[in-house]
Amino acid sequence: MELRQLRYVVKVAEEQNFSRAAERCFVAQSALSHQIRRLEDELGVTLFRRTSRHVSLTSAGEAFVPLARKALHAVERAATKAASFATVVDGKLAIGCIPSPPHIDLPQLIADYHRRYPEVEIHLHEELGTPLQRLVQRGDLDAVVVGMPTDKELRGVSRLQLHRDTIVAVVPAGHPLARRSVIRFQDIAHETFIDGVAGAGLREFVDRAFEPYAPERRSQFQVTGPHNVLKLAAQGLGIALLPRGMVSADPEVLTHCRLLEIEDAPSFSSSLLYNPDRLTAAARAFVDLVTAHHGPAGPPTDRDGHPGRTAPFPPSA
Incomplete structure (x- = not known):
């Protein structure tokens, strides 16, 4: 329990x-x-x-x-x-997050943190996932919220998985694959894609998943935010690969697209990263607060809330 x-x-x-x-x-x-x-x-x-x-x-x-x-x-x-027995928490807290991080209400957490520790000066840095991972590794940021493959490890960094999700394919309704319910990466390796920009955690995930099948796959549209990725897919411009939770948050798009399970898709996680050897009292208090709110993530789920299919990344060719 x-x-x-x-x-x-x-x-x-x-x-x-x-x-x-x-x-x-x-x-x-x-x-x-x-x-x-x-x-x-x-x-x-x-x-x-x-x-x-x-x-x-x-x-x-x-x-x-x-x-x-x-x-x-x-x-x-x-x-x-x-x-109440700890020393007063003050100083500076430097945290980072990807734009519109899913599954975590960061403004609400920051407000809660500020009420508890009003003496702490808070700096919030918004950036793409891969640069944020480097910043927390170097100690430039105390903690960051990013999306990344569940099985990825970073040297010197601890990770609290906030939410695990499965990656699904969003296919235009008129696409030949739209009649199917389950596909594999190799089935779509040579399609046209709508992707995140280089440096985004999800883009890194997708590129890695396709390495054995299409290292030079066609990423014709590169977009910063997932909302516009979905909108372009709804216009029939290509296939989008996104965590299920992001797609479910925009049900209107599904009137123009079909959501397909990917049989061999590894899981993708929203995670809090921090360097345990460099935590200040202010940073430790923030990590503890996030842990209290979210705890470790359970397994990813399918559309009905049941445990979803996941697979490790296949070895690169």
Whole structure:
């Protein structure tokens, strides 16, 4: 049983709605639903009655939620009490993030951090994922939020995975592949692509995935933000490869495109990176806050919230 599971159950009970509860917890609805299912399986009981229009507590849920709420309050009081014995947290916090990082409400976290540590001067640097990884490795930034392959490791850097997702192909509705539901990378290796720009973590991921099949694949459109990647795919200009959560956040696009599973796709993670040997008191407090809000990510999920298919990267040719 995990603290985040207790938080999710309490929020769903308060909102009586999985979607609104997920927004309050700053997670994807599929991830929240999956964690609650895991908890129910562990307990051997059903906590919620679920219908298409309504969510309500079962008898087991009615008994569980008040105790879960008390447990969360106790943990918060314990953390606050322990923190009161630490030295005053002040100085500067230098953090970085990719543009519009998914699955984490960074402004809300910064506001929460500032309320707890008002003496800390906060510097927020927005950049593409690959440069941010170098900046945190060098110690120029205390911590960064990036998207990167789940199996990638960086020397001297610790990583907290905030959310794991599967990469899907967004194909124009009129494309011959649109009739399929599952493809492999080699099936689309010689198609025209709409990509992120060089230096973006997702672009690095996609380039690496195609190395065995098409090292010189055709990246005709290169775009900074995922929203415009989807819009160009909807215009029929090419295929886009994006984390499922990004696509689900823009359901309008799916009226013009088809979303295809990629059978051999490795998982992709939103992650917090930091150098554990260079953490100041201010940086440690920020890492602890992010950990308390998100905890380690579970496995990626499919469109129904079930564990998704992932695969390690194939060796390069």
